Amino acid sequence: MMNSTQFLYFTLSAYFDTGALKYLFFMVILSLYMSIFCTNVLLIVVICMNRSLHEPMYLFLCSLFVNELFGSTWLFPFLLVQILSDIHTVSAPLCFLQIFFLYCYGGVEFCNLAIMSYDRYLAICFPLQYNTRMTFNKITVLIAVTWLLPLLLCVVMTCLSSSLQLCGNVINKVYCDNYSVTKLACYDTTVNNIYGLVVIALSIFCPLTLIVYTYTKIFRVCFSGCKQTRHKAVSTCTPHLASLLNFSCGACFELIQSRFNMNNLSNTLRILLSLYWLTCQPLFNPLMYGLNMSKIRIICKNLVFAKM
Template identity: 75%
Template sequence: MVLSLYLLILCANVLLIVVICMNRSLHEPMYVFLCSLFVNELYGSTGLFPLLLLQILSDVHTVPDVFCFLQNFLLYSYGGAEYLNLAVMSYDRYLAICCPLQYNTQMTVNRIAILISVTWCCPLLLCLVMTSLSNSLHLCGNIIEKVYCDNFSIVKLACSDTTVNNIYGLFVSSFSIFCPLILIFYSYIKILKICLSGSKGTRQKAVSTCAPHLASLVNFSCGACFEIMQSRFNMKTLPNVLRIFLSLYWLTCQPLLNPVVYGLTLSKMRIICKSLVFAE
């Protein structure tokens, strides 16, 4: 079942990446940012599923420390890149809906390249430092009560002082979540004002392009909220199966939801995907 889920995520995201790359009609900023989002889904899924599959097939559930720290780095950088991708996409929609006449002059090739670079480089650098700090700790325990390695679980095993790790971990979490959310909320407040004062056509355009983005944002935020609550609070009163499901929600549902939502909702992508899948 886990392998089938991983293969489904791979196929769905790779399909849409190929569709965007191979069709000139989709070589627009919105679809370029979507392509970056789908690449991030592959990145996060690969950080989870291969090691999880090995653990399921293994009789002894031990993980070498290098793989544990690598998984910690991959999953946290995936989460940071996901929020930044969604923030950049909201900024793109803000320009397209609120400043349509200046859109082509504002969203240039250079600006697109800078935005995508920031989306990927910031989370990678922040999580590299966080993983290095965790790796420098002296650990007295070796049992993580989760199905994947995460930073907070590693820090809890330390015998040495973890003040720096805790402060930096809170900084990374706050920066990765709240800064993108502020930009997203600002963009949608501006879009909402235009929708309320604009024509019916403007409202329909805004709904058609913003609805999948909002669905993706709400879904990922719920998953991230489940993960933070489970890491910071005692959830042992919940059934073990439910705890596992909540801890994996942000890493499994988002990579599966995004290609489905965007592939079905955006008309250009839907038409091209249907022609590929149902081609005679």
């Protein structure tokens, strides 16, 4: 029988010695984080401070930008410390805290994209009934469920993972993730695996099912409607579909890399793939929505020029 223990720290073996280049990587990561932080904070402030933007679509966008800020803030400071450090370890409590933040961020993102697709579905398919169907109370409930459901799911998942007896403490990633820790367990992890499938079903497949259903209805209305209806649908749905595709591809890369042997890929490529869905989405969404939504674009422009 293998000896099991509760380790005080985990070693992140995906990091490699880059010599003096580590300072260049540090500056690149710092620049990315500052860009993400400034753009998302700017858009959150713009939406919160302007009453003309207190509409369902913009409130859901505000929730999305808050999640981008939440997802990047737990990751980037940690990466910056690890890049400059010669010893790439993370304490066990911080490792499990990272697992909680990581999956909570992913779950909230998918749920937020799902309620945004539902909002577009009501606006395009039921324009005359939109204001009566999308009430303030309904918006509040949808945003609350978007955040509370992934949070509760991730609390249970993190508790299950932290109670495992482990036979090793080496994780071949640049941050902690649940599957990598579970693979280190000495004993049966059936309960963890089953619950992991439940988490994936509730936080990924259910939102994706709602998104597919709503867009099926939206496309049906577009193809049977007039040119003006099609133009409105394209202008409001394009940023959402682009964001969904970007995040889904990143999450798919992460799942494939975690579940399958990717040793044939270079270490640098594996690191880039694992960071893609955590870095590109927080950068992509502010640019996509900020550039495509005229109300946000005009208010941001006026705010910047007024300060200058």
